[in-house]
Amino acid sequence: MADTSLPSTHVAPVSQARGRGLSAFLYRRESVRGYLLMSPTLLIMSVGILIPFLILLVMSFWTRDGFDFDTTPTVNNYLRVWSEPIFGALLSRSFWISGIATVVTVALCYPMAYYVAFHVHKHKMMWIILMTLPFWTSYLLRVFAWKVILGYEGVINSGFMAIGWIEAPLEFLLYSQTAVIITLAHAWAAFAILPLYVSLEKIDKSLLEAATDLGDGPVARFLRITLPLSMPGVIAASFLIFIPTTGDYITPALLGGPDGAMIGNLIQLQFGAVNNWPMGATLSIVLMLWIAAIALVFLFLAQKAREKIA
C-alpha cells in the first residue's frame, strides 16, 4: 500500500477512502467492470483487427497510380472483381477446394473423436495428446512434408513403383488441386478433432442406453442421438477449417501448381509483384463478405436440419 511508505499517517485515510470510492464505483457499475475485464482483448482487437480492417476498407475504394495511390473514392475495383472472370474463378475454386477439404477433414476426424469419446476409458488425455502431436510442428513443415510424400520421387510414388503397382510416377499427386486438398485436410485435422471430441464427450450415455432399450439398432441410435447431439461440434469444426483454409496461401503456393492457385495467392500478388494494393484490399473484403455469407447460409441450414430432426 502507498500509505506505509509515506512519513505522515495523515494521508492514509484519504487514500483508503479513495480506494473505497474506486471499488464502490466499480461495484455499482457492472458495465465498467465488464469493460475493464475485457480491456486487454478490446485493445488488441481494435488495434490489431478493427483499425487494419478500416484501413483495408478505405483502401479498397482507392486506385493505384504508379507508385502512389489515387485517393478519390471509386467502386471501380469492386466492378472489376465482378466483371473480370479471373477473380470469380479463383474465388469459386477457393471455396470448392476448402469446402472439399472441410468435408474430408470432418469425416476423417469424426471416427477418431468418436473412438476416444466412447471407447477409450483410461488415459483419454494421452490419446488426445497423441492425436494432436503432429500439429505441434510448424504448419510450413507439414506442408513441406506433404511435398516430400506426394512428390515425383516421393514416398507414395517410389513405394508404389517398388511394389510394382505403377510403371511411371503419378504426376497428378503434386502440383494439383488434389495435393492442396490432401494437405489442407491433414494440416487442419487438429482443429476438427478437438471440437468434435468435446461435443461427443458431453453426450449423456444414458440417452444411448434408453435408445437401445426402446429398440434402436446401432445405426439408428447413431443417427437419432449421437449425430444430432454432436452437431455443435461438427459445425464448429467446419467453421474452424473452412474459414481459414479458403484464404490459405502457402499450401497452394507450394503444392498447387498452375491450376491449384487460390484467392489467397492472388491477394498476395496484388500486394507483391502486381503492386496494386487497393485491388488486394478489395479482394480481401470481397473474400470476407463471401465467407460471411456462406457461413450464414450454413448456419441456417444446420438450424433447419436440427429442427427437422427434433
Added chain:
Amino acid sequence: MDVVDQLGAMREGKLSRRAFTKGLMAAGVGLTTVPLAARRARASADDQATFFTWGGYDIPELFQPYEASNGALPNFSIFGGSEEALTKMRGGFVVDVAHPCNSGMPRWVQTGLFQPIDVSRLSNWPDVMPELSNLPGNDAEGGNIWMAPFDWGQTSVTYRTDMFELEGEESWDMLWDARYGGRLGSLASGGDAWWCGAIKAGVPFDQIATDEAFDAISAILREQRPLIRVYTDDTTTLEQALSSGEMVAAMTWNSSAVLLQAEGIPVKFARPKEGALTWVCGVMVHKDAPNLDRAYDVIDSLLSVESGRFMINDYGYGHSNARSFDEFDEQTLANLGSSKTPSDILDAGHFQIPQSQDWETRMNELFEQIKAGF
C-alpha cells in the same frame, strides 16, 4: 480423465502425482517437437547488416571477407522477384543492402529509397569492370553510383541431354515443345519469363512497351502455359525436378545448370539460336540502412575475388571483379559458358532494357493472369 477434469483437479489442488507427471511428459514431448529452425533463426545478431537478395545468394561462400571482419554472416532476407522486393521495401521493410538488376535499377532509384554508394569506401572497387557499372541511369552526384555491379549472366533453357530429344538447334522452342507437355518448368517472375517470351515471339526489346508487343508476348505465354508443370521462383524446386526427371527442360539461370552438372546430372544450359536473355545485377544501399558500415562490408565482400571465384566456378555466373577471372584459364571459362569479357556474353544475347513503372505493373498483372489460366 479428460482435459477439463485435469484443469479442475489442478484448481482444487487435487492433481495426483501421476497425472502431474503425465502432464509434464506431455509438455516435454511438445517442447522437443517444436522445430529447432526457429531457434537458429534467432541466433543471428541484430547488429549484422541485412542483405535482401534472390534465393541462392544467402550462402557463406559469398561472405568470407565479411565473416572474417565481423565474426558472423549478415542476416538474409529472400525475394523471388525484384518487383516483389521493391513493393516490400516501399511498404516499409528496411534493409541495408538490396540486390536488383539493371532493368529495375532506374525505377528503384526513382522511389527515393536508396542512397548513392560512396565507392571510395570499397577496397575492391578499382577492380570492378567499368562497362558493368556504366549502365543507363547509374550515375549519381560526385562520381558515386547507385548500383554496384556484382553478377551478370543469362536466363536460358536448362535441359536433360538424355531425355530431351533435340530437333535441330537449341532454341526457345524447347520450352514450347508439346511432346514434353507437363514436363517443362518456368521461372515465375515476369522479370525473366516475360522477356524470354518476347525473345520467343520475336519482339525486339526496344519495342517491348508497345501494345502489339503485349499482345504478341501474352499470346505466346498463354500457348505455353498448359505445358508447364510449375511456375516457381524457387530455383531449388526446378533443379530437383530436373534432376529427378520430373521435368526435362526448364527456364533457369546459369547456376542451376552448373550446380546440376557438378552433381553429375546430364544437363546442358542451352544457347538458343534466338539468343538468351542477359542481365547485370548489383547491390544498392537503402537510404535508412541501420548498419551502414557493415552494408559497405557486405558490398566489398560480394565484390571480392573469393566471392568471384565461387560465382564463376560453382554458379557459372559472371562476376564484376576483373581479377576474379584471372583465377581461371580460357578453356575452363569456356566450359563454364563464361568469358573474361562481359560484352562477349551480354551482347550475344538480349540485354534487358529498363522500363517504366506502368509497364512493369501492366506486365506483371497480365503475366499473373496468364499463369492462373486467363
